[in-house]
Amino acid sequence: MYQKFWNQFLIEAAEPTFALDNDKPTKQDPQPQRRAPTGLKLFLSEKGYYLDKLLGSGQDGKVYKATNKKTGQAVAVKTVQAYQGGGASAGKEVQNYKFVKDNYNSFGAYKKYLPVVYEASMEEIPLEGESMDGVKVPHAFIVMEQLEPLPTDVARALFAALGNSEKNKRAREIRDKRLLKNPKLVSSLLNIAWNMMGDDGNYLTMDAQFAAEKRIMERFFAGRLPAVRPDPYIRKMAMSDLGKKLMMLYIQITYQEMLNHPENEGHKEVIEQYKEHMKETLLISFEKAYSKPLVSGAEGRELSQTSALRGMDQFHGQEDELEQEFPEIMFVRDAMKKFASREFRPFDVHAGNVMMRPGTNDIVIVDLGRFNT
Numbered sequence: 001m002y003q004k005f006w007n008q009f010l011i012e013a014a015e016p017t018f019a020l021d022n023d024k025p026t027k028q029d030p031q032p033q034r035r036a037p038t039g040l041k042l043f044l045s046e047k048g049y050y051l052d053k054l055l056g057s058g059q060d061g062k063v064y065k066a067t068n069k070k071t072g073q074a075v076a077v078k079t080v081q082a083y084q085g086g087g088a089s090a091g092k093e094v095q096n097y098k099f100v101k102d103n104y105n106s107f108g109a110y111k112k113y114l115p116v117v118y119e120a121s122m123e124e125i126p127l128e129g130e131s132m133d134g135v136k137v138p139h140a141f142i143v144m145e146q147l148e149p150l151p152t153d154v155a156r157a158l159f160a161a162l163g164n165s166e167k168n169k170r171a172r173e174i175r176d177k178r179l180l181k182n183p184k185l186v187s188s189l190l191n192i193a194w195n196m197m198g199d200d201g202n203y204l205t206m207d208a209q210f211a212a213e214k215r216i217m218e219r220f221f222a223g224r225l226p227a228v229r230p231d232p233y234i235r236k237m238a239m240s241d242l243g244k245k246l247m248m249l250y251i252q253i254t255y256q257e258m259l260n261h262p263e264n265e266g267h268k269e270v271i272e273q274y275k276e277h278m279k280e281t282l283l284i285s286f287e288k289a290y291s292k293p294l295v296s297g298a299e300g301r302e303l304s305q306t307s308a309l310r311g312m313d314q315f316h317g318q319e320d321e322l323e324q325e326f327p328e329i330m331f332v333r334d335a336m337k338k339f340a341s342r343e344f345r346p347f348d349v350h351a352g353n354v355m356m357r358p359g360t361n362d363i364v365i366v367d368l369g370r371f372n373t
Contacts, residue, residue: 039128040064044077046132047119049143051077058352060369061093065146075118076147079125080140080369090140093369094120097142099344100368107342112362113335119143147355147364158329159293159311159351164238175294176240178325183217185325188318190216190250193282193289195305195315200281203271204254208261212254219253220246234283243290251282294322295329297349300340309348332363345372 036042041051049066052074056063061080068075078097082090097120104111120143124136179185190213194204219225225245228234234244255271255278262268271278297309304310313319313333323330336346346365353367 036131038130038134039126040079042132043123043125045069049075049077060367061140066143074146075143076115076145076366078140078142078144082122082138082140089369090122090138092372093140093142094122096344096368096371097140097144103342107338110335110338112357112360113332113365114339114368115147115364115366116145117142118145144366146358147366148358150351150354150356150363158295158326158332159297159349159354164236168238169240172238172240172243176242179294180242180246182321182325183221184321185312185318186220186246187213187217188312188316188321189246189289192292192312192315193250193286194254196285196288197281198285200278203263203267203278204258205261205263208254208257211261212250212257215253215257216246216249219249225249226252237287239287239290247283247286247290250286251279254282255279293350294326295332295349298345298347299333299336300345301347309350328363335365339371343372347371 037045044051044066048069050069052065052067054062055065055076061078064077064079066075066077067073078093080090080093097117100114101117101120104114104116107114119141121141123139123141125139125141126132126134126136130136179189194201194209197204226248228241228244228248237244239247255275258271258278259268262271292315293309293311294313296303296311296314298307303314313322313329319333323333336349339346348367348370349365353365355364355366356362357364
């Protein structure tokens with residue numbers, strides 16, 4: 001009897017399972033039903049766009065790639081959460097991008113340095129996991145043309161070449177082949193560095209500075225360059241080899257001339273007593289000067305000597321000299337001046353927010369949120 005029931009159980013277990021409601025076998029769905037979109041994806045869908053992917057994020061918001069459902073056109077979507085802090089202002093973002101959208105053609109030939117903006121408004125965007133009837137947060141919502149990254153060689157040469165990636169190293173080498181062959185620009189670089197010595201600059205007399213500049217220039221352009229110190233910090237500095245050799249000349253000769261031309265005996269004693277400190281100050285001051293962009297990242301306002309946005313073009317009247325060696329900066333600078341004349345003052349323009357229009361060589365300033373700040 002036991003065997004009979006056991007065999008019956010095995011037969012039934014091998015048979016398909018039937019649903020109770022319709023007496024039909026249940027089958028696993030080969031393609032499970034997709035979950036309904038929520039959050040930004042749903043919001044963009046309602047606006048007529050497919051969300052493709054996140055392109056990047058920072059303290060001033062996030063940028064996504066999206067596609068227009070009707071036209072298939074790829075666009076960039078920027079969102080900035082209201083009141084998120086970090087210097088961002090959702091209202092300012094909308095105001096500035098809307099200004100460009102409404103006045104784009106009025107900039108004439110200079111409009112190509114600004115992105116084509118399709119939408120700019122404040123919107124209530126649902127949180128991830130929420131429907132359009134769920135919890136929403138106000139955001140700046142900007143839709144603009146899709147652009148390409150500016151070649152690193154160009155971007156880092158114009159603005160700054162920080163970091164030691166291979167692309168940045170190459171960018172510095174290319175920049176310095178032009179920058180450091182020009183005596184006027186080398187002189188300007190040295191003077192920027194001396195201006196950045198801080199309180200220790202009080203121990204550098206004008207006589208010492210003039211004597212140091214003469215000796216540094218003579219040795220540098222005669223090719224009599226010192227070996228770079230095998231110091232781990234110096235080896236890792238974001239600087240070309242030629243830049244490092246100029247820095248070693250700057251440190252050695254400037255310190256010697258500070259001793260040769262002190263303000264008084266008391267100053268000489270301090271210079272001698274704090275030799276390593278003085279040389280460290282010289283190293284830091286040169287590093288700061290070297291990392292200056294060629295083009296200032298602001299226009300229509302006065303930048304402090306120490307501002308990271310103040311480029312070499314605003315020191316010692318070297319604008320024309322820089323444009324001769326780097327003619328590409330002329331157009332960017334002229335465009336920024338044009339914008340400022342329209343009370344649309346550029347601010348915080350740097351390598352990270354400058355891109356290129358596909359199929360052209362147009363440099364485009366894409367981050368406009370801090371203009372007019």
